[in-house]
Amino acid sequence: MDSALIPEGVERCSLKRFTLGLVIPAALVIWGLYAAYLCWFKGLNQTNMNDSYGFALWIWADLAVIAVGGGAFFTGFLRYVVGKDELKNIINFAVIVGFCCYCSAMLILAIDIGQPLRGWFIFWHANVHSMLTEVAFCLSLYLSVLAIEYLPLLLENRKIDQNPFWHNMGHRMHEIMAVFAATGAFLSCFHQGSLGGVTGVLYGRPFGLREGIFIWPWTFFLYTWSAAACGPCFTMFCCKITEKLTGKRLVKDNVYDLLAKISGWMLGTYIVAKIADTLWWAVVTVPKTGFSFMQFYNNSNNYHGLWILILELVVCGIVPAAILLKKEWRQNSRLFMVAVTLAVFGVCLNRWVMVMQPMAMPVMTFDQWVLYFPSWQEWATTILPVAGGILVIALSYRYLPVFPQERELNPVEKS
């Protein structure tokens, strides 16, 4: 029925099977939209946030999707600016995943603010000292860049491509894509960094506070670094899942190997920097505020124990970095999946720790630790963009030539 829209030379499942496969994500989108409606019309009393936990699940989700969406800017940077030509075989997919992630961040931010209709005030009454201002500007601009990067792929749809105007436009856009990739890399460095600065500059919250250089706390650089390291891991993770679901190889192993090796180096160096930052913070920064390092981890609930730091740095940092750096290990498909999964989980955990723990721990001596568990509306609105992303990726895969190597890897027998 939709065969005229499907790229030439590739096979797709029947429309009925495809539609059935989208039932669950579509249902989750509807559920999430209902929860978003409640939050917009009834207010943020629909959440379990409170005056101690003003930043909670949604801010974490924002930071996490932007970190894992970093695959788009870093793969684009490697492909167009550094000139790693093999990566042209995965860049389309990286752009789609990044686009979904950044759309998710914008949607969650729109739900997260108490007065959604005043969201534009962040641009109109911008406070140049605020990290969130920098985030808002760079995030919106980079989402536009991603949309521009996604557009030529959309124009390659078989039906659209038949129109000479769109065909030529798509072709011309491909030619100037390096400019957008470089712009995207520049913008990403700033908004990934300023997201790191969000808690790093909070000098009233010793857990999040970091020293740094000029106006930038060390977390500014660590966030950009970790996004560049773990973003491509998320791209590869999603790519592998797509291969599993479609039952096809879509990208050659040498492409994975190159990207995994680069991610390994980025992750390995990041972990060294992160450990150095943690040590400096524990030994120098924290004692100046009157806290001892262990005060942040000794509390009546085991929720914020030292285990979380070990999990982040060792299990989700050193282990995946080692796997990705050693050729034999990263070329073992199981170990490869373990490594990219741990890396993605680790960067999400890092964002969780940096957002949630500063809110949970008391600063005044007579304050208490505060615990928080999100309401169903918060879960639903956080799942909403994930399910939406699955729909976008599924539709893109079906109707667009996302993977240049697909035809070669899966030759269609002509009957």
Place this chain on the structure above:
Amino acid sequence: MNTESNETRAKKFGMVIDLDKCTGCGSCMVACSAENNIPVRKDESDKLLSITWIRVYRITNGKDFPDTEICYFPRPCQHCGGKHDDGHSPCVSVCPATATDYDHSTGIVSQIYTRCFGCRYCMAACPYHARYFNWWDPVWPAKLEESLSPDVSPRMRGVVEKCSFCFHRYQLARDKAYQEERDVEEMEYQTACTQACPSGAITFGDLNNPDHAVYTLKKDKRAFRLLERLHTNPKVYYLSEREWVRRAGDNYLSNEEPTGAPGAYELKGKGGH
């Protein structure tokens, strides 16, 4: 010698709270709520959701009977001057829409309700939990609505609010003084909590003005500020004879002696974090 007149010199309004006089009666909280049109919900028992611009904490020395001691600790917004006292308060510096601002002519940290879009970054930044979010639409019992103050705008759902040092009172006093071509007298501008305190524990005035009581009180040897070591530079000073109370004002490592006198941890030089 400072030859500047009181009329032209920048003011720095602040508060000195004598904790040894505070009985924990809560009059300050009630007066503040009435003065500033704080909404009233049916259930105010969850203190993480209810709005109390000034909140009285109850702290103890942690000792068993008969050595137990209790101190009531009122905590309004500290109207921080920020690092180097240059107006970059923890909350002001992070607000992305300039909805909270530092007034250099009074030292008061303001909140512009119609500009706040409810991102709550300021709440994450404030270590004193002095900022409150309007999770619900503001409601008052029918009769109470008739006694709302016309000088203070009620806040809408989805914005942050906090103690303003009853700034509307300053506006009224300043307008009157301007008409009469004189400066605002000390007793002309007093916050609602100061006036309501039956034991006279709260003193309010211009910390820069030698004629005001707070000017002398802030230099008292019993004086300290909350979380002095974080360099927030609060304009609320506390007094107590009791060493454990002064120690409760800040965090210290186990081997450290409290040196919490105001300004004891002042930063040298500018810039950096």
